[in-house]
Amino acid sequence: xxxxxxxxxxTLHSFASDPITIDSLFKRQLGLRSISTLEYISSGNTDFYxxxxxxxxxxxxxxxxxxxxxxxxxTLVYSLHKSFDxxxxxxxxxxxxxxxxxxGARATSDTLEFNSFNLGFIYTTSSIRDFIPQFSFDFSLFxxxxxxxxxxxxxxxxxxxxxxxxxxxxxxxxx
Numbered sequence: 001x002x003x004x005x006x007x008x009x010x011t012l013h014s015f016a017s018d019p020i021t022i023d024s025l026f027k028r029q030l031g032l033r034s035i036s037t038l039e040y041i042s043s044g045n046t047d048f049y050x051x052x053x054x055x056x057x058x059x060x061x062x063x064x065x066x067x068x069x070x071x072x073x074x075t076l077v078y079s080l081h082k083s084f085d086x087x088x089x090x091x092x093x094x095x096x097x098x099x100x101x102x103x104g105a106r107a108t109s110d111t112l113e114f115n116s117f118n119l120g121f122i123y124t125t126s127s128i129r130d131f132i133p134q135f136s137f138d139f140s141l142f143x144x145x146x147x148x149x150x151x152x153x154x155x156x157x158x159x160x161x162x163x164x165x166x167x168x169x170x171x172x173x174x175x
Contacts, residue, residue, distance in 0.1 A: 117142040
């Protein structure tokens with residue numbers, strides 16, 4: 001019985017994650033990681049907003065009074081090397097738009113759709129003093145845009161390249 005309990009404890013311990021500490025938050029992670037992002041955006045005007053890969057606004061051409069958007073983006077990041085990661089991202093959204101009809105009555109239109117599918121990479125170089133340079137590239141394999149009640153699908157039409165100098169400091173030491 002003691003051997004079974006010891007084996008069970010060893011098995012449970014081998015599947016446990018690292019303890020969450022200041023150091024483990026900024027530790028380089030290898031393997032497959034998943035990032036889920038849930039966003040709620042309410043414009044209060046005729047514009048729609050998009051936040052990935054950069055913040056942008058566009059107008060559908062209708063005279064909306066408010067646009068509410070709930071988006072779910074799922075990103076999978078896989079480390080191929082200690083400085084090179086591949087990323088795969090998909091986004092879907094639920095949009096509820098209020099508008100006035102020709103007669104002046106208020107109406108609402110609701111849509112649920114798959115918006116985008118992106119492929120990218122993240123390259124992190126060795127540190128320069130306290131800064132860590134990082135390049136990220138994101139390529140849109142699929143994008144769907146709705147304009148004047150028509151949906152248009154774009155394939156391989158946009159890309160994003162970003163550069164960042166990241167710096168991680170221990171807040172306990174920096175005081």
